[in-house]
Amino acid sequence: MLVVVAACKYDPSAALDDGANDGPTVEDDTPPIDAPLNAWLDPWSHRKSITIDASLVAAPTGGLIDFPVMIALDDPEIAAVAFADGSDLVFTGDDAMTPLTLELEQYTAGKLTAWVKVPVLDTVADTRLYLYYGNPTPPVTLPAAVWSNAFLAVWHLSQNPGPAGAGDIRDATANGHHGTADTALGTNDIIPMGQVGPAINFDGSGDFIDVPTAIDVGQSFTLSAWVFVEAGTAIKTVFSNSLSGLDKTGFRLFLNAQNTDNRMVLFETSNGNPSTHMTATTAVGMVPTQIWTHLAVVVNRAAGTARIYVDGVDQSVGTGIVTDFANNASVELGRMGDIFTWPGGLDEIQLSSVRRDPEWIQTAFANQHDPAAFYDVGEQELDPD
Secondary structure (H helix, E strand, O other): OOOEOOOOOOOHHHOOOOOOOOOOOOOOOOOOOOOOOOOOOOOOOEEEEEEEOHHHOOOOOOEEEEEEEEEEEEOHHHHOOOOOOOOOOEEEOOOOOOEOOEEEEEEEOOEEEEEEEEEEEEOOOOEEEEEEEOOOOOOOOOHHHHHOOOEEEEEOOOOOOOOOOOOOEOEOOOOOOOEEEOOOOOHHHEEOOOOOOOEEEEEOOOOOEEEEEEEEOOOEEEEEEEEEEOOOOOOEEEEEOOOOOOOOOEEEEEEOOOOOOOOOEEEEEEOOOHHHOEEEEEOOOOOOEOOOEEEEEEEEOOOOEEEEEEOOEEOEEEOEOOOOOOOEEEEEEOOEOOEOOOEEEEEEEEEEOOOOOHHHHHHHHHHHHOHHHHEEEOOOEEOOO
16 A cells, blocks of 8 residues: 655644564665566556665664655646546555555645555665556555554544544544544644645644544553644643643643743653652753644653654653553543643644654654655656556
């Protein structure tokens, strides 16, 4: 299956198993990327190669396993051939024959946001994929399979929050943790071009998304999100699984110490006893206003630590958390129970049941921050038969 994503700046005026597991490492046995010169996946009529720059892939050794690569394209040649809904799009590996798991997040007239699960994303040799299009009888795909590598929930936030219907904000995984937008959110809050495809703008005075099904994050987990924040002296919540207050057991990811606009990132944990709560933090000023910024927190609940990454870099100052906070509860996006809502854009919130390696986080940032630099797109090729 395949997925393509558009990465753009938001114009407000216009609108980890323990130890990471990204999977096992492998030795580099990648064949030359020009190996499948005569291979063609029938009955598709057109294709383009997509070559991922190995120098932008970080991994401890060998490569990243089952990594969801975001592909963002706006291509009139694809628009001229592909189905209007993009249902005939398929990605293959470098053999040009083996289809890969794909989620097509967005497709309109050649502009696509897609996620492709790449079996091995190599750090030594460039990884070549092929995007095929033009098939009168496209196959049925299973988009949720892109997110099989320990993902608990993935909210692209690309849906229209305006209807405010139950479950309208979809979880892309097979786990069904769909969210319901607050009635204050509407069609005008769609950000057509977030950091990764469409996103949602929150007004900071009540907007939030409720995910009512309990999510058990276990002993180790990773939470990441793209954020676009407005200035203001208030706590600004990205994600929480509890009400506000140190006497409420659970965890909260937010910006700003109380009554400040210091733009410190905080991951607060409490077990119901106000005197024993603990918060992992960054230095102040880590998140600029009016710019899309990638946040990730990697949590080891058993060890009592959490590390916070900003734009792919570990910016942790304090890492201590309590070990017995509630880890199985419903969650909210953009609010902390009943207060402290988010002012600005939120995009691509991902939750995993493992501690992702630093290299995984770094590569995800590189891919989603600047996809045009992460890979090269080849010329259109026609079926030689």
